[in-house]
Amino acid sequence: MRRWDFVAAYLQGELEAGEVVYCHPPSGYETTGSDGRTRVCRILKPVYGMAQAGRRWQRSLFPWLQTWGFRQCTSDPCVFTCTKPIQGLSQSIIIGCYVDDLFILYSDDSANSLYSSFTNDLSSLWNVEDEGPVSNLLNVDITTDADCVLLKQGRYISQLVDTYLPEGVPTAFQRNHAPAGADLPLVIAAALDEKARGIAPDPKLRTTYQSLVGALLYCATQNPA
Numbered sequence: 001m002r003r004w005d006f007v008a009a010y011l012q013g014e015l016e017a018g019e020v021v022y023c024h025p026p027s028g029y030e031t032t033g034s035d036g037r038t039r040v041c042r043i044l045k046p047v048y049g050m051a052q053a054g055r056r057w058q059r060s061l062f063p064w065l066q067t068w069g070f071r072q073c074t075s076d077p078c079v080f081t082c083t084k085p086i087q088g089l090s091q092s093i094i095i096g097c098y099v100d101d102l103f104i105l106y107s108d109d110s111a112n113s114l115y116s117s118f119t120n121d122l123s124s125l126w127n128v129e130d131e132g133p134v135s136n137l138l139n140v141d142i143t144t145d146a147d148c149v150l151l152k153q154g155r156y157i158s159q160l161v162d163t164y165l166p167e168g169v170p171t172a173f174q175r176n177h178a179p180a181g182a183d184l185p186l187v188i189a190a191a192l193d194e195k196a197r198g199i200a201p202d203p204k205l206r207t208t209y210q211s212l213v214g215a216l217l218y219c220a221t222q223n224p225a
Helices: 053-068 112-126 154-164 170-174 184-192 203-221
Strands: 002-006 078-085 089-098 101-106 128-133 140-144 151-152
Touching: 053 078, 053 089, 053 112, 078 112, 089 112, 101 112, 112 128, 140 154, 140 170
Parallel strands: none
Antiparallel strands: 002 101, 002 128, 078 089, 089 101, 140 151
């Protein structure tokens, strides 16, 4: 698996036909014309900061992939697959699109392979960079050998422990074999409920708690096992 990055991806997209967007001049440019009228700039390409820039980029890339021969996955529209016969042998490519990155899974990268044909066309049409083999994708470590692809989240989980439990796991937690005690919801409610405590909850504590819960939910839902 290799990662390909689109350089300034949004600028490689196209506005829709008839779409007219204006913006204020960038800092350093004159904002008033010689006639005293306020100057504005017409945007010719999707730029970072535009609400629709990501959508315009998607509508430029996805149709091209489908025209090339890829089929869009129905369960995950950001995943595309393509299978074609090359020199009498069937070859396949699986692509995962993540904003301005393509994660390309392939079985053959020889000069006449399907992968080489695709990446040659990709490079000729778009400004892209081959960033090499993928070792980490969205905090999932990836290792490969001749027989399998191994996915792990151990390093990410260790980072969470270092961030939220810098002094180590408390002894009380180590003795508790259950994920959480039955009274956990009541303890959380009491900690965050202003009326119950008589004081306003600590904004920093609330944010830290929400961040940790989000990180744990990510681990649970993205568990490669």
